[in-house]
Amino acid sequence: xxxxxxxxxxxxxxxxxxxxxxxxxxxxxxxxxxxxxxxxxxxxxxxxxxxxxxxxxxxxxxxxxxxxxxxxxxxxxxxxxxxxxxxxxxxxxxxxxxxxxxxxxxxxxxxx
Numbered sequence: 001x002x003x004x005x006x007x008x009x010x011x012x013x014x015x016x017x018x019x020x021x022x023x024x025x026x027x028x029x030x031x032x033x034x035x036x037x038x039x040x041x042x043x044x045x046x047x048x049x050x051x052x053x054x055x056x057x058x059x060x061x062x063x064x065x066x067x068x069x070x071x072x073x074x075x076x077x078x079x080x081x082x083x084x085x086x087x088x089x090x091x092x093x094x095x096x097x098x099x100x101x102x103x104x105x106x107x108x109x110x111x112x
Contacts, residue, residue, distance in 0.1 A: 002104055004029055005029070005100055005103060005104040006104065008025060008026070008029050008030075008100055009097065009100045009101065009104065011025065012026075012043075012088070012093060012096045012097050012100060013086075013088070013097060015043060015088070015093050016089050017043070017044075017089065017090060017093075018041060018043045018044035018092075019043045020039075020041070020043075022042075022043050023039050023040065023041055023042050023043055023044075024039050026042045026043075026052075026096065027039045027040070027042075030052065030056055030099070030100070030103060031052055031055060031056060040052075042092060042096060043090075043092050043093060043096070044092060045092060046064075046091050046092055046095070048092070049091075049092045049095040049096060049099070050062065050095070052095075052096075052099060053077060053095070053099060056099065056103060057077055057079070057099065057102055057103070059079070060077050060078060060079050060102070061077070061078045061080075062075065062076070062077050062078070062095060062098070063075065063076055063078070064091050064094060064095065067087045072087040072088065072089065072094075073087065073088055073089065073090060073091050073093075073094040074086075074087050074094060075087075075088075075091065075094035075095045075097070075098045076098050077095075077098045077099060077102050079102070082102070082105065084098045084099075084101035084102040084105065085098055085101075086098040086100075086101060
């Protein structure tokens with residue numbers, strides 16, 4: 001895993017809720033198209049995370065739900081051939097974890 005993405009994944013995994021400092025880092029490291037404008041509140045907004053999937057993983061599907069014991073949120077992103085999952089206290093953080101894992105894999109486009 002890329003060192004920067006590994007460090008970002010660690011920060012997202014440790015987060016428990018919205019974090020504007022983390023939002024700025026996500027914009028800088030993942031979403032360069034958004035980095036020059038107002039930084040979206042990725043860690044608080046499901047809509048901004050879905051937009052991030054569309055921009056950085058075009059053609060990928062996403063899904064969210066609850067983990068096996070029903071407490072943590074579960075999310076995954078899916079290219080049709082590969083999928084990456086994460087669990088977190090909130091939907092945005094779970095989606096961000098899955099997105100970062102997919103980006104760290106080097107995959108860019110859906111194979112469908």
